[in-house]
Amino acid sequence: MVHSDQEDRMTLDVYRGQAHDRARTWTALTPDERRRRATEAAALKDPDTLWSLTEAHLTLHAASGVLTSRHTLTSYRAGIRAFLHHATHRAWSILRPTADDVQAWIAEMLTQGRAIATVRVRVAAAAALYRALRWAGATAAHPFEDAVVPKDRRHGLEKNAPYTADQVDLAVAAASAHPTRASELRALLLVLAHAGLRIDEALHLRWEDVHLDPDSARLTVQSGKGRRSRSVPASPRLRAALSAYRILPRTRAHRGDFIFPYRTWRGAARHVRPLFEHAQEPGGFRGFHALRKAMGSRLYQQLGDFAAVAEVLGHADINTTRGYVRIGEERARRAIDSW
Incomplete structure (x- = not known):
């Protein structure tokens, strides 16, 4: 029998285990099937499937891997949804965006009054999405490689x-x-x-x-x-x-x-x-x-x-x-x- 305090100690490990299990839904696929599903999700701009793919890539290949914090994952998921919403509104092709498309999105967020820190997180989230799409073989695009977000030169206070x-x-x-x-x-x-x-x-x-x-x-x-x-x-x-x-x-x-x-x-x-x-x-x-x-x-x-x-x-x-x-x-x- 597992006592309650032992159960609490297992909470974070269970969460990590769940993230690893979710990643298997992608790693268990053949390369062709993974590419097919990722390509289809990108064509549909399907936020849930594209987030699942991104989370799997972060869990397996990001610097923190399975230890990536929940806060980071939550922020990235929201950032990807914001990116897909913009891409839908602008009728972008997710798999073939241009550097100008990306820079226009950044400019639009800043024009709307988004904080520079918020813009940076959203850009990082979208860049993570494209790393995942490249991992799946759905695209070779690096649209965020040269993206420029202005530095926030205000003092922290x-x-x-x-x-x-x-x-x-x-x-x-x-x-x-x-x-x-x-x-x-x-x-x-x-x-x-x-x-x-x-x-x-x-x-x-x-x-x-x-x-x-x-x-x-x-x-x-x-x-x-x-x-x-x-x-x-x-x-x-x-x-x-x-x-x-x-x-x-x-x-x-x-x-x-x-x-x-x-x-x-x-x-x-x-x-x-x-x-x-x-x-x-x-x-x-x-x-x-x-x-x-x-x-x-x-x-x-x-x-x-x-x-x-x-x-x-x-x-x-x-x-x-x-x-x-x-x-x-x-x-x-x-x-x-x-x-």
């Missing part, structure tokens, strides 16, 4: 500024007033804003990763990026919130030993978004990453050490951490204040 400490506190206060999820939402907000976890890391946090001893309170974080793990100190407020949440009775909504019941960031956002709207924050909810940036920005202001902040946040490249703060402005302010 302009694209998505971190919440201030006051804004976080207002949201936490709104969470504390929630009629049924107060402890849960308060704990989630502080895991993101005080420990700086990515939302995917927070949703995969287990109670065995939480150490609440007052002298060494910390979280052991299993990162989906590079499959690294790191230890993050827990603030007194976070420790108190997790302690209060931990003693609550478990419900069927909870996923075994996972701390939070949400399976996806969308599920979590559905409950977190109203907290910021209730707090009447300008612009409302700006996403979970603004909470992570709040932690990184606040920590840098206290430490003045990018390497230390990068280690806590799990950044492989310290330049990523630099996008969390405006060093020049802060240093100039301190210098000018002393004049």
Whole structure:
């Protein structure tokens, strides 16, 4: 008999196994049949079949392979649907697009006001589709090989500024007033804003990763990026919130030993978004990453050490951490204040 905690540990492996099994629907075919099905799907602009083909190729041949994150797969699937919608509207031949077609699509997305980051993800998704079509032998086209997407030269804080400490506190206060999820939402907000976890890391946090001893309170974080793990100190407020949440009775909504019941960031956002709207924050909810940036920005202001902040946040490249703060402005302010 498999105990519930063992079942939870198997969840990610089951998902990976399912992805591998789905890939077999394509690898089990003869090369001629694979090419026929891929060609037919491209002619029909069939989003489900073309996504199935792309997922199979990503699972078998992408750098992360079967470890490709669910978030990446979800983003790519949406990107491929957007590409196919555009190709249908413009009456493109999927198997014979031109570089001008691709560049016109990019220009149209930018003209519509799509964020450069969104355009980049959609282009990456469409490029993955064509790698899969070439793998299936349906085309030899490389339409995205020379595609140009402008660089976003805005500072990271302009694209998505971190919440201030006051804004976080207002949201936490709104969470504390929630009629049924107060402890849960308060704990989630502080895991993101005080420990700086990515939302995917927070949703995969287990109670065995939480150490609440007052002298060494910390979280052991299993990162989906590079499959690294790191230890993050827990603030007194976070420790108190997790302690209060931990003693609550478990419900069927909870996923075994996972701390939070949400399976996806969308599920979590559905409950977190109203907290910021209730707090009447300008612009409302700006996403979970603004909470992570709040932690990184606040920590840098206290430490003045990018390497230390990068280690806590799990950044492989310290330049990523630099996008969390405006060093020049802060240093100039301190210098000018002393004049």
